[in-house]
Amino acid sequence: MSSVLLSRRTLLVAGGLVVAAGRSGLPAPVRAGGLAPTRTMRGGSNNYLPGAPIVDRIGGGGFWMYGTVRRAGDGAPLAGQRIQIWAHTTEGHEREPHSHGATLTDANGDFRLEMPQIVPAFGQPHGHLAYDSGEFETVFLRPVMRSAEDTSLEAHFVLQPI
Amino acid sequence: MVRAILVWATIVTVVGLPIYAASTSRLLAWRDPIYIGAGFAGVAAMALMLLQPLLAGGYLPGLRAYRGRRVHRWTGGMLVLMVVLHVAGLFITSPPDVIDALLFASPTPFSSWGVAAMSALFATALLVALRRRFHRRLRLWRVGHTTLAVVIVVGSAVHAMLVEGTMETISKGVLCASVLIATAKVVIDLRVWAKRKASR
Known part of the structure; x- marks a missing residue:
């Protein structure tokens, strides 16, 4: 039985x-074989503070966050897109405003922003990125570093036009 | 006497080394006091968890049988307190991460193991509070308590091992393995699932 x-x-x-x-x-x-949009990751929007200012670098720097922004479907690189970045670093907690900053993608859809070294918090060394400018659907990413010793971290956006 | 000293020395080492190692973690430099306190409450909970099966089994010199059980109950209360402080401190540090964990919606798998262990711990506290109602069904009470204890121990050990935090890996592994072995031993020794006529 x-x-x-x-x-x-x-x-x-x-x-x-x-x-x-x-x-x-x-x-x-x-979608006819087109590039699928990036989905928001679990926990991606945690401690998000809308409207992080565009900065040359966050704090003293020493760590690089970089990636690409493309359009869903045809995969065309998107220039001038504002990407917001924050993390728990050697200079502060995720929640603190000075841990947040933003940058714009260049003509190739690439972005990179220098920031303080990310350190493990809540069990994993991880960063947060947001696209939240309205032209495309909002996406929050939460990439995890392979090792806490890494001095860079990448994250890639494929955005869905609204 | 020599054996008693050896037993206690071993326990102090297995419990003390991970706490000492965590206190030297470089991560502490980049955390505020509440976050640090929350982390150490978790470490303390793991340490108390080693004492629980040893007390229940009456293995500790000077704390055999009835005295061991009394301390076991008191240590259990401390365990609940430490877990509450652990979660409360983490909540103050980053509310959304803790809410995700409590809703089993966290990106980090270790938080689900921790929340499962915490739920089993709180259920155990409830079971202890209601023990008198089980006076004719003590065997059921023991099986319930032991089952929850196994969930607590396994959940906590997996939780701790998956977290990349202030604890040093080897001393953390030895502590977690000790808790698992001690729990397995007491479950086997006390023959909790064996049928018997009446409770003592």
Whole structure:
């Protein structure tokens, strides 16, 4: 009896997974093989302070956050996009305004901003990035460093036009 | 007598070394006092967790049987207090990260293990408070308590090992392994799941 129950449950779970996989796979062909937009990561918006100022560097620097910004679908690089960056660093907590700053992408859609060394906080050495300027859908990223000794971290945005 | 000294010396070392190592962590320089306190409350909870199975099993020289059980209850209360301080301190440091953890929506898997262990700990405190109601079903109470204890111990050990924090890896690993081994030993020795006629 119990084995019947077990197999029925297994069947239901497996069936559910197949349906879920089919659903999530569906939009991709509809986009005609285009570049899918980046999704907001779990915890990405934690301690976000809207409107971080554009700065040459955050604090004393020594660590580099860099990445690219492209448009969903055709993958075209997006110039002049404002990316906001914050993290727990050697100079302050995530919540503190001086831990926040923003930069703009160049003509190739690349951005890089110097900031203080990121240190492990809440169990992982990680940074936060936001695109929140209105022209495209808002995206919050929370990349994790491979090692706390790293002196750079990258994050890439593919933005969905609104 | 020599054995008693050896047992206690081992426990002091296994508990003391990770606390000392954490106190020398370079991460402390970049944290404020509340965040530091929250971290050490977690370390203290892990240390108290080693004493719990040893007290329950009456393995500690000078704290056998009844005295051990009494201290076990008191240590359990301290454990609850330390976990509350741990979570409260983290909440003050970064509210959204703690809310994510409590809702099992955190990007860090270790927080779910910690929250599961915390829930089991609070359930245990409730079970202890309601012990009198189980006076005719003490075996059920013991099985419930032991099951929750296993969840607490496994959840906490995984939580601690996955966190990249102030604790030094080797001393943390030895402490967590000791807690798991001590718990396994007391569960086996006390034959909690064995059927028997009446409780003592």
